[in-house]
Amino acid sequence: MDFALLRDAFWSLTFDGIALGAIYGLIALGYTLVYGVLRLINFAHSEVFMIGTFASLVATTTVMGFSVENDPLTGGSMILTMVVSLIIAMIASGLTAVLVELVAYRRLRNRGATKLATLISAIGVSITLVELFNLLTDALPREYPRVMEKSFLFSFWGADVRNDKVIIIIAAGLMMIILDTFINRTRFGKGIRAVSMDEGTAALMGVNINRIITLTFLMGGLMAGAAGYFYMLTYENTSFKVGFVLGLSAFTAAVLGGIGNIRGALLGAFALGLIENYSGALFGVAWKSVITFTLLVLVLLFKPTGILGESIQQARV
Amino acid sequence: MKILGLRESFARWWIRQNRVSKTIFQTLLILVTFALPFLENPVLDTPGSSYQAVLFYPISVFVLLSIGLNIVVGKSGLLDLGYVAFFAIGAYTMAILGTETNLNFYLILILGMAFAMISGVILGAPTLRLRGDYLAIVTLGFGEIVRIVAVNIDAIGGPRGIAGIPTPPPLFGNEFSIIDPKPYYWVLCVLILIAILAVRRWAVRRPGRAWDAIRQDDDVAQLMGVNTFKYKIWAFVLGAAVAGAGGVIYASQVLSIAPEQFSYNVSILVLACVVFGGIGNLWGVILGGFLLAYIPERIRFLSEYRVLVFGLTLVIMMNLRPDGLVPRKKWEKDLLLAEKEKGQR
Numbered sequence: 001m002d003f004a005l006l007r008d009a010f011w012s013l014t015f016d017g018i019a020l021g022a023i024y025g026l027i028a029l030g031y032t033l034v035y036g037v038l039r040l041i042n043f044a045h046s047e048v049f050m051i052g053t054f055a056s057l058v059a060t061t062t063v064m065g066f067s068v069e070n071d072p073l074t075g076g077s078m079i080l081t082m083v084v085s086l087i088i089a090m091i092a093s094g095l096t097a098v099l100v101e102l103v104a105y106r107r108l109r110n111r112g113a114t115k116l117a118t119l120i121s122a123i124g125v126s127i128t129l130v131e132l133f134n135l136l137t138d139a140l141p142r143e144y145p146r147v148m149e150k151s152f153l154f155s156f157w158g159a160d161v162r163n164d165k166v167i168i169i170i171a172a173g174l175m176m177i178i179l180d181t182f183i184n185r186t187r188f189g190k191g192i193r194a195v196s197m198d199e200g201t202a203a204l205m206g207v208n209i210n211r212i213i214t215l216t217f218l219m220g221g222l223m224a225g226a227a228g229y230f231y232m233l234t235y236e237n238t239s240f241k242v243g244f245v246l247g248l249s250a251f252t253a254a255v256l257g258g259i260g261n262i263r264g265a266l267l268g269a270f271a272l273g274l275i276e277n278y279s280g281a282l283f284g285v286a287w288k289s290v291i292t293f294t295l296l297v298l299v300l301l302f303k304p305t306g307i308l309g310e311s312i313q314q315a316r317v
Numbered sequence: 318m319k320i321l322g323l324r325e326s327f328a329r330w331w332i333r334q335n336r337v338s339k340t341i342f343q344t345l346l347i348l349v350t351f352a353l354p355f356l357e358n359p360v361l362d363t364p365g366s367s368y369q370a371v372l373f374y375p376i377s378v379f380v381l382l383s384i385g386l387n388i389v390v391g392k393s394g395l396l397d398l399g400y401v402a403f404f405a406i407g408a409y410t411m412a413i414l415g416t417e418t419n420l421n422f423y424l425i426l427i428l429g430m431a432f433a434m435i436s437g438v439i440l441g442a443p444t445l446r447l448r449g450d451y452l453a454i455v456t457l458g459f460g461e462i463v464r465i466v467a468v469n470i471d472a473i474g475g476p477r478g479i480a481g482i483p484t485p486p487p488l489f490g491n492e493f494s495i496i497d498p499k500p501y502y503w504v505l506c507v508l509i510l511i512a513i514l515a516v517r518r519w520a521v522r523r524p525g526r527a528w529d530a531i532r533q534d535d536d537v538a539q540l541m542g543v544n545t546f547k548y549k550i551w552a553f554v555l556g557a558a559v560a561g562a563g564g565v566i567y568a569s570q571v572l573s574i575a576p577e578q579f580s581y582n583v584s585i586l587v588l589a590c591v592v593f594g595g596i597g598n599l600w601g602v603i604l605g606g607f608l609l610a611y612i613p614e615r616i617r618f619l620s621e622y623r624v625l626v627f628g629l630t631l632v633i634m635m636n637l638r639p640d641g642l643v644p645r646k647k648w649e650k651d652l653l654l655a656e657k658e659k660g661q662r
Contacts, residue, residue: 112641124631131625293458
């Protein structure tokens with residue numbers, strides 16, 4: 001129990017926790033969207049994120065021709081590189097997610113297979129993707145070049161606030177708002193909400209179920225791709241295993257907030273980012289996940305459907 | 318898609334047999350199973366790894382674990398993603414008691430099962446009120462916690478684990494040693510046999526019916542007077558006991574264990590065995606455990622591509638046969654379908 005560390009570093013822990021929570025949140029959205037519509041955990045989603053990290057690496061190094069040796073960029077070329085990398089990562093992850101749906105879900109869904117069968121086929125896709133990148137990268141971690149010079153923007157009650165984290169928090173926040181608006185305001189969003197309420201009735205009302213489900217996976221994938229890029233921006237390296245750790249945390253976040261509930265997932269993600277940082281300081285980093293899971297169990301005991309309650313609209317059928 | 322209606326024709330043939338020929342058939346099957354280590358041949362052989370060692374681990378260990386997990390996931394419909402925790406607890410019991418004390422192996426076996434059962438209660442009591450996916454994430458977390466605790470406590474070896482675990486005393490003149498996995502295989506076969514008998518007994522009696530009811534509809538089962546919580550705990554605890562026993566024997570064979578052997582992947586693999594073989598069907602599960610443990614070893618000649626091929630196999634098989642190789646009995650599937658239609662109306 002290291003209270004002194006927690007007290008001294010409280011604000012920088014808080015700040016880092018929010019930045020971490022933003023990345024978790026973007027991944028958690030994918031879990032929660034798919035769960036809201038299909039009532040299924042998308043076990044391959046962590047690999048969608050993993051592909052996002054690799055896609056941003058490829059985008060920056062190959063497409064933009066920026067390598068580890070180069071000095072950080074400034075001005076317009078920096079922004080261009082960052083935006084192009086972000087967009088390529090999002091597209092790559094989005095397409096992967098759509099592919100996952102086609103391969104692992106669609107056929108099984110149309111045959112009325114059990115939840116568990118779908119789970120296993122998603123796990124199969126996950127294993128395949130992890131192994132594919134294991135082979136492609138020779139199981140070695142890959143370093144991401146520093147496109148943007150990292151500097152401290154300002155000091156906040158003793159916490160030095162770094163520019164990359166500010167960018168992450170702002171950009172992730174923006175994306176979350178866009179997604180929330182998309183779900184709540186647009187026609188497609190209405191379709192997603194309808195399918196999550198009642199698939200059969202939605203189909204009778206003329207909603208193209210397959211298209212909506214593909215769209216849901218696409219949205220989740222886009223968010224995971226953005227998370228992949230932001231992850232690379234701060235942590236600057238990736239490996240084929242990166243999906244497991246981040247995916248597990250993000251999934252925990254989604255459950256913590258109430259899975260199937262978009263705002264719940266975000267709340268859960270920020271809460272989890274903070275909890276992980278605080279408990280890491282308090283008990284040592286090694287015990288971080290033990291604390292996280294214990295807390296999750298406690299929350300679920302008293303509020304069995306997560307903090308904000310499950311599902312976009314109503315309880316599970 | 319049916320695999321040539323093999324299952325139906327076998328079931329029809331089986332029903333027509335009288336008691337004597339059934340007994341003969343069963344005895345033959347058991348004998349063949351026990352004789353498997355001697356039946357080393359080019360078809361069954363596993364190039365790249367010792368055939369006899371593979372028979373013990375992963376094959377028979379995974380068959381045992383699949384039978385245990387099937388009680389939890391298949392019979393009572395509780396999704397457990399942290400099953401490896403109980404396996405780890407059994408293995409660590411063997412490692413700690415075996416190196417620190419000189420208790421008899423069979424006593425440790427019972428103790429290992431007991432500890433796994435106790436941890437099953439500890440995990441189950443607060444969490445079994447949760448449903449479906451929440452239970453999945455909590456059990457997943459439990460599996461990770463057990464592993465992380467093992468990594469972080471130096472008294473039990475930390476990340477290096479425990480080495481020098483003693484072998485069991487000789488049994489009927491069979492020396493247990495690392496070079497000869499046959500006796501271990503036979504001990505596991507006996508355990509698997511006991512597990513099969515026990516599960517088959519439970520399945521037709523009160524617990525089995527209670528589990529069926531809970532799986533089909535928790536609320537209705539409770540309304541009908543089934544003490545659902547009690548039977549869920551029992552499913553959990555019995556599944557844990559099977560995994561604990563597997564863990565003890567596993568530890569006594571490999572002689573040194575480390576937390577990394579008990580990662581989340583093992584839980585997923587066992588779950589894959591259960592679903593792949595045919596969830597809820599004992600023979601399907603055994604077949605699934607056998608195949609999913611055997612295939613990666615058999616295709617070891619693909620060396621680095623084997624896990625990739627394994628993943629693809631899972632996807633393709635689930636797409637072709639979503640109910641597993643040997644599905645649950647048919648009437649239940651019909652019931653599920655009817656249920657689904659009702660839900661959609």
